[in-house]
Amino acid sequence: MxxxxxDNPFSGNCYKxxxxxxxxxxxxxxxxxxxxxxxxxxxxxxGLSPALTIPAVxxxxxxxxxxxxxxxxxxxxxxxxxxxxxxxxxxxxxWMFFEQYKHEPAIAVLRFWVAIGGGPPPEMNVEAMRAxxxxxxKVMERHLRDHEFFVGERFTIADIALYxxxxxxxxxxxxxxxxxxxxxxxxxxxxxxxxxPIDA
Amino acid sequence: MxxxxxDNPFSGNCYKxxxxxxxxxxxxxxxxxxxxxxxxxxxxxxGLSPALTIPAVxxxxxxxxxxxxxxxxxxxxxxxxxxxxxxxxxxxxxWMFFEQYKHEPAIAVLRFWVAIGGGPPPEMNVEAMRAxxxxxxKVMERHLRDHEFFVGERFTIADIALYxxxxxxxxxxxxxxxxxxxxxxxxxxxxxxxxxPIDA
Numbered sequence: 001m002x003x004x005x006x007d008n009p010f011s012g013n014c015y016k017x018x019x020x021x022x023x024x025x026x027x028x029x030x031x032x033x034x035x036x037x038x039x040x041x042x043x044x045x046x047g048l049s050p051a052l053t054i055p056a057v058x059x060x061x062x063x064x065x066x067x068x069x070x071x072x073x074x075x076x077x078x079x080x081x082x083x084x085x086x087x088x089x090x091x092x093x094x095w096m097f098f099e100q101y102k103h104e105p106a107i108a109v110l111r112f113w114v115a116i117g118g119g120p121p122p123e124m125n126v127e128a129m130r131a132x133x134x135x136x137x138k139v140m141e142r143h144l145r146d147h148e149f150f151v152g153e154r155f156t157i158a159d160i161a162l163y164x165x166x167x168x169x170x171x172x173x174x175x176x177x178x179x180x181x182x183x184x185x186x187x188x189x190x191x192x193x194x195x196x197p198i199d200a
Numbered sequence: 201m202x203x204x205x206x207d208n209p210f211s212g213n214c215y216k217x218x219x220x221x222x223x224x225x226x227x228x229x230x231x232x233x234x235x236x237x238x239x240x241x242x243x244x245x246x247g248l249s250p251a252l253t254i255p256a257v258x259x260x261x262x263x264x265x266x267x268x269x270x271x272x273x274x275x276x277x278x279x280x281x282x283x284x285x286x287x288x289x290x291x292x293x294x295w296m297f298f299e300q301y302k303h304e305p306a307i308a309v310l311r312f313w314v315a316i317g318g319g320p321p322p323e324m325n326v327e328a329m330r331a332x333x334x335x336x337x338k339v340m341e342r343h344l345r346d347h348e349f350f351v352g353e354r355f356t357i358a359d360i361a362l363y364x365x366x367x368x369x370x371x372x373x374x375x376x377x378x379x380x381x382x383x384x385x386x387x388x389x390x391x392x393x394x395x396x397p398i399d400a
Contacts, residue, residue, distance in 0.1 A: 050294075050339050051302050063287060067301075070293035077286065086277065087263060093270035093293075094250075101267075101300045102251050123325055139250050 003028040004058040006045060008035045010116060012108055012164035013068035014055040015198045019160050020072045023194040024079055028057075036116070069096040069161055076157045083152050091151045095158040098139070099165075106133035108165045111172030133169070137179050140166070144181035148188065155192050163189045168198060203228040204258040206245060208235045210316060212308055212364035213268035214255040215398045219360050220272045223394040224279055228257075236316070269296040269361055276357045283352050291351045295358040298339070299365075306333035308365045311372030333369070337379050340366070344381035348388065355392050363389045368398060 005021070007014045007030045021028055033044055033054045041052040049056035049066035056066040065071050073096070076082040083089055106129045113120040120126050140162065143150065150158040167186050169176060176183055189195060205221070207214045207230045221228055233244055233254045241252040249256035249266035256266040265271050273296070276282040283289055306329045313320040320326050340362065343350065350358040367386050369376060376383055389395065 050343055051298055051336075059287070065287075065290055065294060067294040067297040069297050070290050073293055074286065074290035086274065087259070087265075089277075090265055090270050090274035093273055094265060094267040097267040097269050097297070097300055098251055100297055101305070105301075105305065123328065125323055125325065128323065135251075143250055 001058075001060050001062060003060055005030050006033050006048065006054050006056040007031065008033055008054055009199050010035055010112075011054060012111075012168060012198065013053075013104070016068045016072050016160050016164045017055045017057065017075075018200070019164070019195065020075050020081065020157065022196050022200075023081060024075060026075060035112070068164075069100060069157075072157050072160060081155070081157050081160070083156060085152070088152045088156075092156055092158045095150045096161045098136075099161045102132065102139070103136040103162065104165055106130070106136060107169050107172060107174060110174070111165065111168060114173055115171040130173070133172075133174055137166075137169070137174065137176070137182060140185075141179040141181050144185045149185070155189065159185075159189050164198075201258075201260050201262060203260055205230050206233050206248065206254050206256040207231065208233055208254055209399050210235055210312075211254060212311075212368060212398065213253075213304070216268045216272050216360050216364045217255045217257065217275075218400070219364070219395065220275050220281065220357065222396050222400075223281060224275060226275060235312070268364075269300060269357075272357050272360060281355070281357050281360070283356060285352070288352045288356075292356055292358045295350045296361045298336075299361045302332065302339070303336040303362065304365055306330070306336060307369050307372060307374060310374070311365065311368060314373055315371040330373075333372075333374055337366075337369070337374065337376070337382060340385075341379045341381050344385045349385070355389065359385075359389050364398075 003026060005017060005028050045052045045056055048058065048064040053066060055068050055071060056064060057071050058064050065074060073082065082092060110129055110133060147153065149155050150162065163186065166182065203226060205217060205228050245252045245256055248258065248264040253266060255268050255271060256264060257271050258264050265274060273282065282292065310329055310333060347353065349355055350362065363386065366382065
């Protein structure tokens with residue numbers, strides 16, 4: 001059985017999985033799931049993804065797995081994109097949890113509403129989310145001033161996790177000019193062999 | 201050098217680390233950080249925790265690590281609380297990312313404002329957070345109807361991550377009666393040898 005990826009081309013979380021699949025040459029079949037109409041989520045993702053989120057994958061042996069960073073970790077383990085050293089592995093997780101807690105909820109969510117959702121809903125506190133997103137970018141900038149990549153001075157899945165929504169942050173109204181070290185890191189990541197565009 | 205834990209007794213994220221330290225008998229020194237007055241965060245946590253969050257630890261060799269689930273993973277690896285099987289390890293991560301993305305931002309944040317913050321600030325969308333928290337509890341309930349624990353039918357750090365804020369969810373106004381499987385799982389976790397109360 002080929003790996004199945006429940007995917008959406010717009011989603012940065014799905015892009016993380018498409019990236020690691022491309023980097024590792026993992027053959028897979030994509031099943032597109034809408035990010036606008038969620039009416040078929042239980043039908044499509046029930047039993048595969050506990051919170052009905054995408055990406056979700058069905059492995060070659062038929063077992064399901066959800067949560068972008070868990071999927072990326074699973075496939076990258078044993079490859080050059082996930083270090084062997086226990087402390088570096090913990091640092092990779094540190095940045096991946098930072099990404100899901102502090103970065104994605106502001107930067108990805110605003111991009112969604114600005115770029116395809118027809119504007120943020122009135123009850124959304126855009127100002128607070130804008131501030132949260134800039135805080136996350138500042139945290140990245142501070143780290144990248146002294147480091148080429150997030151962990152171990154080489155390209156790892158911590159960079160993949162953070163690249164996914166940072167490189168399209170301007171689509172959500174986050175200008176990246178105030179973050180020159182982030183800008184240089186984005187170029188370093190984009191120059192890695194095997195990096196494909198988000199809509200590839 | 202003893203492990204240093206930057207900690208707050210009220211924080212469920214810090215509690216995860218205190219739990220794994222107690223379960224594994226890891227000697228450590230605690231440095232209390234306020235969750236109300238954040239003025240000294242840069243001074244106390246700069247260089248240790250990129251987003252200035254607690255818990256943060258300084259390992260025996262002096263290297264820092266932040267993000268509760270990354271810290272718990274790091275210490276648990278090689279113990280009975282983190283499986284060896286690659287698929288089970290990915291499932292542990294799946295539930296830990298679910299916890300930080302869907303559970304903590306609603307259930308922990310409302311508990312904070314209700315129980316010690318003097319009530320939610322006016323700009324906070326309490327209704328939406330309440331719905332998000334109940335969604336997370338429903339996801340857990342659905343899984344626990346057919347499972348004793350979150351991964352591999354035994355107690356792992358996935359349970360620790362989810363126990364931390366679920367067992368105190370009522371302090372934030374989340375009644376757990378509608379979630380009987382969650383209630384039974386809470387009792388199973390509390391009955392594990394070495395589980396200490398959150399304020400221990």
